[in-house]
Every structure is written in structure tokens, then in C-alpha cells.
Amino acid sequence: MHIILTGATGLIGTATLHHILSAPKVTKVTILSRRLVPLAANNPKVVTILHEDYTSYPPALLADLKDAEACIWAQGVSINDVSKEEYEKITVDYPLAAAKAFAGLNDPFTFVYVSGEGAAVTPTRSTPNYGLVKGRAEAALLALQKVTPSLRHYSVRPGYVDPSGHPAQEFMPARKWWLKGLETVVAPPLRWFWSGMVSPAGELGEVLTDLAVGGGERFDEREKGVEEEGRVLGNVWLRKLSAMKAARGKGSE
Secondary structure, eight states: OEEEEEOTTSHHHHHHHHHHTTOTTOOEEEEEESSOOGGGTTOTTEEEEEOOOTTOOOHHHHHHTTTOOEEEEOOOOOTTTSOHHHHHIIIIIHHHHHHHHHTTSSSSEEEEEEOOTTOOSSOOTTOOHHHHHHHHHHHHHHHHHHTOTTEEEEEEEOOEEEOTTOTTGGGSOOOOHHHHHHHHHHHHHHHHHOGGGEEEHHHHHHHHHHHHHTTOOOOOTTSTTEETTTTEEEHHHHHHHHHHHHHHHHHTO
16 A cells, blocks of 8 residues: 655654554555655655645646555644744645645545644634644545545544654654653653543554555544544544554454
């Protein structure tokens, strides 16, 4: 299976790429990136395409992606690092443009959008600003799916992405000094007392890959953490998926 990956130099993208490289179901991964990806260097499974404009996918680029069956959209930025307009563009416009362009590559085509806990398709007064924007992206992708028969979309909402112990940490972006200090204080109690809000990086990378290769079927909205007709998946459900896979793996030993 051929998968497209964006955000491969970021925390979530690095964890996902690390898992993809050893995933037997994925025979090829095409990375769209503005710069080279050290983790992918000299790996025969990987093709890296340097791409600048994430609102545009010309015919020549789509020809290079012609046999792709899924995309993991892990590209993103902190709302604190860019202007409001730029955050909206990166968070909403980029993935929506890609989903529109990629949906014609295969039928079905699975598009996995990395959103975040706190996002809301139907916001309330307590929805944080980043959640409003990510929620708009989720809503736009849901609307696109309704008019695009080939598209199978998931919006996944990880919580605090915990890179501790991940074997590819050297390839992950350096954390800002203030964020490192905050994580030193906040991360341990989160891991112990609020694990539903923690997303271990390795576990998340594996779940994102599994969703991409899984065929895009809906999940049961009656399950905790599953919303919007089985297309929006909260961190509680992502952790449950990982636990179920681990249990199946032990059962087959």
C-alpha cells in the first residue's frame, strides 16, 4: 500500500514515519515536505517530494502520487507561533485542499487528519481558540466527504503527545525551553492520573498508520470518544484502539 505523509519532520509525523518504515502493509510512503527528512534518508520505501504550496497540487505532482490509497495529514503548527490568518491557512485550508486533490487518486481514498483534543465541530463558549479552528477543519472535511463518494475521512484528536522513550527522539523537533520546563512539571501527573489526555508518540504513530491502511470504515458512534457518524475520533478511542491491537497481538503469541 502507498501512503502520503505530511508533517514528517514534526513530533507526530516523525513518530508516524518511524512506524510506517517497519509496517509490512505499507510498501511505499511519499512524503510531502518543504525540506529533506533525515529519518527517511536512503530508505528505499520512501520518496520525498519537496513541496512549497500546500494549497496547490498540479497534475505533475498528482501523477507522482497516482497509486496512493491514503494520506496521513500530520502537518501543523502551534497557534502561538503564527498569526491568526496563517494558523487558519495551515490548519484548515491546507488539509482541505489536499483532501480535494487526493480523493481522485483512488476509490476509496482514506484521509487521516490530525486534529487535537479540544477541537469541536459544534463549538461552545468554552471551546479554546485552537479548537475553534481545528473544528472548522473537521467540519469542512466532513462536508467534503458527503459530496465526494471516494473519500473516507477521519479526524483524530490526540491529547498531550508524549515523546518520552520513543526510539526516534533524535529526529523529533527540539522543544522550546519553557515547554520542556512545563512538561517536567505537568507530564508526570498527566501520565498517572489523566492518561486519557496523554498520547504516547509511538502508540499514536501506530494508530494513525492503522487507520490509513484500514479501509476507512466508520466506527460506532455509541463508543466513547467517537463522534460525527464515526469519523471524528477522540484520544480515549485512539488509546482504546491501541489497547485492542496489543491484546490481539498477545493472543496470537
